[in-house]
Every structure is written in C-alpha cells, then in structure tokens.
Amino acid sequence: MRKCPYCKIEVGGDLVKCPICQSKLMGEAEEPYFPKQTQQQRRSLYYKVQLFVVWVLVIAGLSADFLFHITIPPYPDLHWSLLLTMWLVAFEFGIMRQFKPGTGSARKVTWMVFITLIMLVITSYFLGFLPFTVYWIVPIVLIGNIITNFVLAMIDKKGNTMSYLLTNLFVGVIPYIFLYFFGKGMKLAWIICMILSVILFIGAVIFKGRMVLNEIQRRFNV
Numbered sequence: 001m002r003k004c005p006y007c008k009i010e011v012g013g014d015l016v017k018c019p020i021c022q023s024k025l026m027g028e029a030e031e032p033y034f035p036k037q038t039q040q041q042r043r044s045l046y047y048k049v050q051l052f053v054v055w056v057l058v059i060a061g062l063s064a065d066f067l068f069h070i071t072i073p074p075y076p077d078l079h080w081s082l083l084l085t086m087w088l089v090a091f092e093f094g095i096m097r098q099f100k101p102g103t104g105s106a107r108k109v110t111w112m113v114f115i116t117l118i119m120l121v122i123t124s125y126f127l128g129f130l131p132f133t134v135y136w137i138v139p140i141v142l143i144g145n146i147i148t149n150f151v152l153a154m155i156d157k158k159g160n161t162m163s164y165l166l167t168n169l170f171v172g173v174i175p176y177i178f179l180y181f182f183g184k185g186m187k188l189a190w191i192i193c194m195i196l197s198v199i200l201f202i203g204a205v206i207f208k209g210r211m212v213l214n215e216i217q218r219r220f221n222v
C-alpha cells in the first residue's frame with residue numbers, strides 16, 4: 001500500500017498522487033481499484049471524428065452552394081446544400097444519438113426509420129419524386145420496420161416486449177391516418193402495411209401477452 005509522506009495516510013490501489021494534498025505517494029503500488037476505460041475513450045474518439053467530418057461537410061456544402069454557386073445540373077434553382085445539411089444534422093442529432101446504450105432496440109430502429117422517412121419525403125418533394133416516395137417507398141419501409149419489430153419482440157428475452165408492441169401500434173396507426181385522408185387513392189403498399197401491422201400486433205399479443213402483462217406490473221408497480 002502506498003503512503004503519503006505529508007498527510008500520513010495509506011492509499012490503496014495504483015494512484016500516483018495523494019487524493020488530499022496531490023503530493024507524490026511513496027511505496028509499492030497495488031492492483032488498480034478500477035479497470036482501465038479504454039473502450040469508452042475509443043468510442044468517444046470515434047464520436048468526435050465523425051462529428052468533425054459532419055461539420056466539415058456541412059460547411060463545405062454550404063460554401064460550394066452559396067459562395068461558389070455550384071449547382072446540380074437537373075436542378076439549377078435548388079439549394080442542394082440545405083438538403084445536405086438537413087440530412088447531416090438529422091444523422092448527427094437523430095441517428096447517432098440512438099447508439100447510446102439504454103433504450104430498447106425496437107425503439108431505436110423505429111426512431112431511425114422515422115427520421116429517415118421524414119427527410120426522404122422532404123428531399124423527394126424538392127427533387128420531384130414525392131408521389132413515388134409517399135405511395136411506395138414509405139409504406140414498404142414501414143412494412144420492413146413492422147416485421148423487424150415483430151422478430152425483435154419474438155426473440156427478446158429481457159422482458160422488453162411492451163416497447164415493441166407500442167412501436168408497432170405507432171407504425172400501424174400511420175396507415176390508418178393515410179387511409180382516412182387518401183381513402184380512395186389508397187395504394188396497394190399502404191393497404192398491405194396496414195393489414196400486416198394489425199396481424200403482427202395480434203400475433204405479438206398472443207405469443208407475448210403474458211410477458212407484456214408482467215412488464216406492465218413491473219414498470220408501474222401495480
């Protein structure tokens with residue numbers, strides 16, 4: 001055990017300096033008390049590098065567009081750098097933030113899908129393929145999301161089924177709203193999406209209903 005010659009205290013572990021007076025400790029070091037946090041440091045370095053790259057791209061894009069007036073040939077009037085900035089900012093603050101540990105994976109997947117779809121709708125509006133996005137891409141991606149959530153719910157062993165059901169319900173509600181407003185022009189992909197969300201919701205309740213009940217009791221102490 002190390003000793004501080006000034007404070008006359010013994011300090012365990014492998015500390016180099018006295019925690020009270022910051023003088024150098026004397027004597028032999030012991031096994032460190034805390035494990036080295038290299039993984040955390042590496043993750044934080046990756047995060048900083050990608051954050052830096054994102055901001056470089058944003059600034060380079062805005063300058064090329066507004067200062068050098070570089071345009072994309074089919075869209076001479078489009079300020080493409082604003083779309084690029086929107087994607088990068090959403091990527092940074094919506095998608096990268098989802099990689100923090102803690103929340104269930106169904107919620108993360110759904111959140112990422114949503115951010116991407118909203119931006120895709122905005123982008124396709126400016127690039128002129130909005131109908132294709134709204135009638136085909138969005139419902140097909142939502143179908144994929146619903147199936148992914150269902151599979152995640154079936155293989156989940158930690159008792160986090162409620163979030164899967166809630167996200168599936170959430171994704172399932174959107175087709176209903178769509179049906180309500182665009183009823184007659186409803187496209188096939190949206191109808192499939194809606195039917196599938198109902199079927200898989202029922203499936204999850206049948207197969208995982210008991211787990212959901214347990215989870216509600218656990219979370220709300222009822």
Ligand SMILES: [Zn+2]
Binds near residue numbers: 004007008018020023
């Ligand atoms: Zn000391």
